[in-house]
Amino acid sequence: MATQNPATRKAAIVGGNRIPFARSNSAYAQASNQDMLTATLDGLVARFGLQGESVGEVVAGAVLKHARDYNLTREAVLGSKLAPTTPAYDVQQACGTGLEAAVLVANKIALGQIEAGIAGGVDTTSDAPLAVSDDLRRVLISLNSAKTMGDRLKALARIRPGQLVPDMPRNAEPRTGLAMGDHAAITAEEWQIGREEQDELAARSHQNMAAAYDRGFFDDLVTPFLGLTRDNNLRPDSSVEKLAKLKPVFGTGDGATMTAGNSTPLTDGASAVLLASDEWAAAKGLPVLAHLVDAQTAAVDYVHGGEGLLMAPVYAVPVLLARNGLSLQDFDFYEIHEAFASTVLATMKAWDDPAFCKEKLGLDAPLGAIDRAKLNVHGSSLAAGHPFAATGGRIVASLAKTLHEAGPGKRGLISICAAGGQGVVAILES
Amino acid sequence: MAALFARAALTARGRGGDLPDTRLTRTGVTVDPANLAAYARVCRFPVADALPATYPHVLTFPLQLALMSDRAFPLALPGLVHVRNRIEALRPVRTDEVLDLEVWAERFATHRGGATVDLCASVSAGGAEVWRGRSTYLARGATAPAGAPDSDVTVVVGDLDRAAATWRVPADAGRRYAAVSGDVNPIHLSGLTAKAFGFKRAIAHGMWVKARVLASVANRLPEAFAVDVGFRKPLFLPSTVILSTAQADGGWDAAVRNATSGTEHLIGTVRSL
Numbered sequence A: 001m002a003t004q005n006p007a008t009r010k011a012a013i014v015g016g017n018r019i020p021f022a023r024s025n026s027a028y029a030q031a032s033n034q035d036m037l038t039a040t041l042d043g044l045v046a047r048f049g050l051q052g053e054s055v056g057e058v059v060a061g062a063v064l065k066h067a068r069d070y071n072l073t074r075e076a077v078l079g080s081k082l083a084p085t086t087p088a089y090d091v092q093q094a095c096g097t098g099l100e101a102a103v104l105v106a107n108k109i110a111l112g113q114i115e116a117g118i119a120g121g122v123d124t125t126s127d128a129p130l131a132v133s134d135d136l137r138r139v140l141i142s143l144n145s146a147k148t149m150g151d152r153l154k155a156l157a158r159i160r161p162g163q164l165v166p167d168m169p170r171n172a173e174p175r176t177g178l179a180m181g182d183h184a185a186i187t188a189e190e191w192q193i194g195r196e197e198q199d200e201l202a203a204r205s206h207q208n209m210a211a212a213y214d215r216g217f218f219d220d221l222v223t224p225f226l227g228l229t230r231d232n233n234l235r236p237d238s239s240v241e242k243l244a245k246l247k248p249v250f251g252t253g254d255g256a257t258m259t260a261g262n263s264t265p266l267t268d269g270a271s272a273v274l275l276a277s278d279e280w281a282a283a284k285g286l287p288v289l290a291h292l293v294d295a296q297t298a299a300v301d302y303v304h305g306g307e308g309l310l311m312a313p314v315y316a317v318p319v320l321l322a323r324n325g326l327s328l329q330d331f332d333f334y335e336i337h338e339a340f341a342s343t344v345l346a347t348m349k350a351w352d353d354p355a356f357c358k359e360k361l362g363l364d365a366p367l368g369a370i371d372r373a374k375l376n377v378h379g380s381s382l383a384a385g386h387p388f389a390a391t392g393g394r395i396v397a398s399l400a401k402t403l404h405e406a407g408p409g410k411r412g413l414i415s416i417c418a419a420g421g422q423g424v425v426a427i428l429e430s
Numbered sequence B: 001m002a003a004l005f006a007r008a009a010l011t012a013r014g015r016g017g018d019l020p021d022t023r024l025t026r027t028g029v030t031v032d033p034a035n036l037a038a039y040a041r042v043c044r045f046p047v048a049d050a051l052p053a054t055y056p057h058v059l060t061f062p063l064q065l066a067l068m069s070d071r072a073f074p075l076a077l078p079g080l081v082h083v084r085n086r087i088e089a090l091r092p093v094r095t096d097e098v099l100d101l102e103v104w105a106e107r108f109a110t111h112r113g114g115a116t117v118d119l120c121a122s123v124s125a126g127g128a129e130v131w132r133g134r135s136t137y138l139a140r141g142a143t144a145p146a147g148a149p150d151s152d153v154t155v156v157v158g159d160l161d162r163a164a165a166t167w168r169v170p171a172d173a174g175r176r177y178a179a180v181s182g183d184v185n186p187i188h189l190s191g192l193t194a195k196a197f198g199f200k201r202a203i204a205h206g207m208w209v210k211a212r213v214l215a216s217v218a219n220r221l222p223e224a225f226a227v228d229v230g231f232r233k234p235l236f237l238p239s240t241v242i243l244s245t246a247q248a249d250g251g252w253d254a255a256v257r258n259a260t261s262g263t264e265h266l267i268g269t270v271r272s273l
Helices: A033-048 A072-078 A097-110 A134-145 A149-157 A180-190 A195-214 A240-244 A278-284 A312-323 A341-351 A354-359 A388-406 B002-010 B033-043 B055-069 B173-181 B191-195 B206-216
Strands: A011-018 A057-060 A088-090 A116-123 A248-250 A267-276 A290-299 A333-336 A411-418 A422-429 B023-029 B080-089 B099-111 B114-125 B128-140 B163-169 B225-231 B239-248 B251-258 B264-272
Touching: A011 A033, A011 A097, A011 A278, A011 A388, A033 A072, A033 A116, A033 A267, A057 A072, A057 A097, A072 A088, A097 A116, A097 A267, A097 A290, A097 A388, A097 A411, A097 A422, A116 A388, A134 A149, A180 A248, A180 A341, A195 A240, A195 A341, A267 A278, A267 A388, A290 A312, A290 A388, A312 A341, A312 A411, A312 A422, A333 A341, A333 A388, A341 A354, A341 A411, A388 A411, A388 A422, B002 B055, B023 B055, B033 B055, B033 B173, B033 B206, B055 B080, B055 B099, B055 B114, B055 B128, B055 B173, B080 B206, B163 B206, B173 B206, B206 B225, B206 B239, B206 B251, B206 B264
Parallel strands: A057 A088, A057 A116, A333 A411
Antiparallel strands: A011 A267, A011 A290, A116 A267, A290 A422, A411 A422, B023 B099, B080 B128, B080 B225, B099 B114, B114 B128, B163 B239, B225 B264, B239 B251, B251 B264
C-alpha cells in the first residue's frame, strides 16, 4: 500500500441531495440547467442548515451546456441560498463529471485547502443548446468583423439555405461518428453479452430502486421538484418478460441485443454532494456517512486502438486496487454505472477474463468475479435515468448512505464510464 | 382581456360617484406551469417550486380589470396610472397549491394630481390567506368624493447610489410581459398605440420592473415579506436602466433609474413581515 502523506486527510461525505430524474421532455421540459442545479443546491442547503453560509468551493458541471452558461455553477450559487461569497467552478468530463467533481472537492479537503465543499452535476436534454451550423457561424463571424458595407454584403452573400438548419447536440462521438449505443453494441458483441442477461440486469435495477424508494432510502437523498417525487423513468413492475418484448435499437442482425429497456434514456436532472473534513462536520453536528478514500481515471484508444468506448473503468480499477492494496473482492458494495446493461456486464466479464487481464491490463491473474448481490443494490442508471453530469453525485451520495447503514469499516467501489473513452473510479469507506 | 380594455375605453365617459362595494372572487385556481415558466423567463425568476411573489398579481389582474371596466366603477380605466404596488407574501406558495382569489376596490383618496384608488387582492390556500396585493392607481384630474382621505403613495428608501446591475430593456419588453401577464394595455404594446394614449413611446409595465427587481434578490428574501414599490416616471422602451440595491432592516431598498438621465422609474423596499 502506498504511504499516505501525513499532511493529508480523507474527505468525509456528509450527505447528498438530488431532484428526481425526469425523462427528456417530460416534467422538467421548462427547466434550465441553472434552474435544476440551483434547486438541487437549495435542497442540500436546507437539509444541512447552510442558509446564508459559505462553503470552501462548489464544483459542478453539465455535459450539454449553453455557451451562455460558461459560469454555470457560480451562477447557480449566486441564485441559491448559499452565501454569495462562495467560490465555484465548472468541470466537464462527460458522464464522469459528477464523480470527478467529488474527487476534486475531496482532494482540496484532503490537502487542507478547504474545509467543506459541494460537488454536483446537472444535465438537461430537453432545454438543450442548439448551435448555428458551423458554415453559418463562420459567415456570421466574418460579418461581425466586416468593416465596410461591401465586406458585409460579401459575407451575407455566402449564406446558403442549408446553413440555416441548426446543429442539434447528438449523443455521438465526434471522432467515430457513432452513437454511444452503437459503440456499446460493438463491445457487447465482442464480449458476447446476451440479451437475457442484459434484461435481467435492467429489471433488477428497476426492482432494487423501487424497493429502496418504498423503504424510504431516498427520503433524505431526493427533494421533490416540479411535481415529481420519484424518478419518472422508474418502472417498479419491470420484468425480464416485459423487457424481452422490446425491439433492439443498437447493433445489427443477430448480435443486436440492446433495447430502450436495457439502455439508459435521455434524462434531465441534477445532484449534489456535501463533502467536508471530519472536524467541520463535527463542529456543525453533521454526520459522516463515509470517506472518499481514493480515486483513479483512465482513458482508452477507442478510435484506433480497438478498445471499447466505455471500457476505460476496466483499466482504472486495477490501478486503484494496487495503490490501495486491495483485491476486487475486498468490497461490500459495487456501484457500476449502468450506461447500458451490456456495459456493466462487459466490464465485469473483462475483469474475470484471464487473457484480457494478462494481455491488456498486464496482470498475473484476473481480478476475478464480483458477488452480484453486492452490485447496484439500490438500483442505478437504468432505473433512475442518466442526466449525464448528475449521475456521479447520485451514486456517491447513495453509496455513502448504503455504507453508513451497513456500519463502520464497509467499503464500496464506484465505476463510471464516460464519453471520449474515459473512466472515473473511486473507493468509499464507512 | 383585450375585450375588457376595449369595454373600459368605450364606457369611459360619464363615470363618477363613489367606489362600488363589489368583491369579485375566483375559487379553485391552479397555476398553469407553462405560463408560469414563461413568466419566470420574462422576469428572470428561476423555474422552481415556489411561486414568485409577484405572480399572484398576474392571477388576480383579470379580476381587477373586470372590476375597473364595470360601469359602476367611478374612474375611467384609460389614463389610470399605476403609482404604487404593495405585495405581502405571507408565506411561500407552492406552484401546485389550489388558490382562492378575491379582489375589491377601496380607499378612494385625494391626490395633488387628482384622485387615487386602491385595487386590493387577497389570495388564500386551504382557507388561510397567503398573499395580499394593493395596487394604487392615479386618475389625473379626477376628484375624490368629499371627505376622502389623502393619498398615500410615498415609499421611502435610503441612499441608493451604487449600481448593482445594468439592464438593457428592449423595445419588445412590453409585448413580452403582456404575453405572459395578460396585461395588454395598449400603452405597453407599441409606440403607435402608446401615442394614442398620450405617451411619446411605449412604456414598460411597472409590474414587470417590480418583478425583475424582486427576481434579482429572489434567493435572499425572508420567509414572509412585504415588497412595496412606488412607480415614478415612465420607463420608455427601449431604454438602458440601472438597478441599485442596498440591504436595509433585514430586507432591501432598491431603485431603478435611467442609465443616462438618472430619471427614477421605481423605488422600492423589501421588508420581512
